[in-house]
Amino acid sequence: MLSKERRDMLDRIKSVQFVMIVAFISSLLLAFIAMSLKPRMDYNVILDKKKSILKSIDIDVVGLTPAQLDEKYNLHIEEIVINQAGEVISDILLSDIEWVEDKGTGTTNYILKTSDNKIVNEYYPLYKTSNPNGYIIPISGKGLWSTLKGYFAISQDKNSTMGIVFYEHGETPGLGAEVDKPWFQNQFKIDKGKKIFNSNNDLVSISLNKKKNTYNKPHEVDGITGATVTADGVTKFLKRDLNRYKNFLIGQR
Amino acid sequence: MLRNKIFTDPLMDNNPITRQVLGICSALAVTVKVELAVVMTLALTFVLTMSNTLVSIFRNQIPHNVRIIVQLTIIASLVVLADLMLKGFMYDVSKELSVFVALIITNCIVLGRADGFAMNNSVKDSFIDGFANSLGYGIILVLVAIFREFLGSGTIYGVTIFPESLYANGYIDNGLMLLAPGAFIVLGLIIWVQRTATGFVEE
Numbered sequence: 001m002l003s004k005e006r007r008d009m010l011d012r013i014k015s016v017q018f019v020m021i022v023a024f025i026s027s028l029l030l031a032f033i034a035m036s037l038k039p040r041m042d043y044n045v046i047l048d049k050k051k052s053i054l055k056s057i058d059i060d061v062v063g064l065t066p067a068q069l070d071e072k073y074n075l076h077i078e079e080i081v082i083n084q085a086g087e088v089i090s091d092i093l094l095s096d097i098e099w100v101e102d103k104g105t106g107t108t109n110y111i112l113k114t115s116d117n118k119i120v121n122e123y124y125p126l127y128k129t130s131n132p133n134g135y136i137i138p139i140s141g142k143g144l145w146s147t148l149k150g151y152f153a154i155s156q157d158k159n160s161t162m163g164i165v166f167y168e169h170g171e172t173p174g175l176g177a178e179v180d181k182p183w184f185q186n187q188f189k190i191d192k193g194k195k196i197f198n199s200n201n202d203l204v205s206i207s208l209n210k211k212k213n214t215y216n217k218p219h220e221v222d223g224i225t226g227a228t229v230t231a232d233g234v235t236k237f238l239k240r241d242l243n244r245y246k247n248f249l250i251g252q253r
Numbered sequence: 254m255l256r257n258k259i260f261t262d263p264l265m266d267n268n269p270i271t272r273q274v275l276g277i278c279s280a281l282a283v284t285v286k287v288e289l290a291v292v293m294t295l296a297l298t299f300v301l302t303m304s305n306t307l308v309s310i311f312r313n314q315i316p317h318n319v320r321i322i323v324q325l326t327i328i329a330s331l332v333v334l335a336d337l338m339l340k341g342f343m344y345d346v347s348k349e350l351s352v353f354v355a356l357i358i359t360n361c362i363v364l365g366r367a368d369g370f371a372m373n374n375s376v377k378d379s380f381i382d383g384f385a386n387s388l389g390y391g392i393i394l395v396l397v398a399i400f401r402e403f404l405g406s407g408t409i410y411g412v413t414i415f416p417e418s419l420y421a422n423g424y425i426d427n428g429l430m431l432l433a434p435g436a437f438i439v440l441g442l443i444i445w446v447q448r449t450a451t452g453f454v455e456e
Binding site: 011014029037041045173 | 285322323327329333341342344431
């Protein structure tokens with residue numbers, strides 16, 4: 001007959017053993033499933049980005065199969081890379097650039113993967129579209145709760161806005177999340193005549209205005225009632241991100 | 254307990270949401286659209302039915318002093334599994350559900366059924382109990398979502414209900430229904446109707 005202490009001790013060891021076995025089996029199982037689904041998930045993320053890029057230039061993507069979407073994307077979009085000076089660099093591919101989010105500001109830092117010393121924010125991704133003619137610029141930054149990530153489309157004159165789309169954010173539904181709504185995004189359509197440069201050729205970007213009656217102001221759109229922080233955030237990071245492409249946008253117009 | 258009662262109890266008389274008032278967090282968060290509510294229900298059905306079954310299978314092996322840890326490990330693994338599956342096969346929906354699938358781990362219904370029922374009942378009964386409780390949860394979730402999507406966006410399961418001319422004549426969707434307070438109001442009304450019908454009074 002074992003003493004009481006000895007029995008308790010054995011009980012405890014048994015409990016620990018049991019928990020370890022359960023933890024081991026479940027982690028093994030999950031790791032295996034996560035690994036085998038990884039390519040699928042990565043593909044979904046890329047597909048989702050392509051969808052947003054097409055949406056930013058007003059191409060209908062509703063109900064497309066992945067293959068159709070890929071086809072449409074390849075038909076309309078040409079991926080290019082530019083440097084800070086605004087020149088198109090043809091020997092660097094878009095896939096050579098790694099997108100790393102700065103958690104503090106929500107800014108995306110573009111790191112050249114292929115170089116040895118990891119050059120940061122010297123080369124920027126850009127999407128050229130042929131129909132309608134123009135360029136699409138990735139944008140990202142903080143709103144109220146979250147980082148908003150999206151695309152901003154600009155016409156071939158490198159001045160008139162063509163569209164805006166967000167593919168990732170965690171803003172309040174009904175308030176900040178209104179950035180997903182047609183009434184908001186339609187304000188950036190080409191027929192609204194919004195411009196990012198003023199008459200002095202300064203990059204003034206587009207700001208989200210709290211007061212209404214923005215329809216005849218070329219550098220303002222209606223903000224979102226009850227979502228001042230989100231709107232101010234978008235205003236801020238739109239200008240900041242466009243500034244990175246300033247040399248490209250100003251040159252050869 | 255009779256098998257029939259194990260199945261029908263969670264649907265009405267002992268509904269996890271309206272009667273036990275559990276799982277309210279997700280009931281508020283994912284009921285803006287019917288589609289989200291349906292997918293959330295499917296995810297919870299998978300987790301709850303599986304966790305109940307697994308816990309019941311091992312109920313005699315699980316050491317009593319660490320049972321909650323073991324149950325949580327099983328539940329957490331199933332939730333991560335469901336989340337991965339959604340990300341892999343229903344990416345758009347998983348984007349909209351965001352953290353709420355992961356938060357099934359903290360859904361009181363799941364741990365409540367695992368510890369309260371599956372630890373003391375046969376595998377078959379636990380399976381039925383898990384499934385029935387998910388169904389009870391899902392019925393309320395979809396019901397709330399139908400009201401919210403209809404009043405808040407003018408659609409049901411993405412299908413537009415109101416004609417365009419109604420909006421042209423000045424009809425505006427009720428924005429309150431898209432926010433959490435709208436869900437509270439709908440849920441409160443459902444609980445009221447149910448308690449009036451069954452004559453149940455909280456003691």
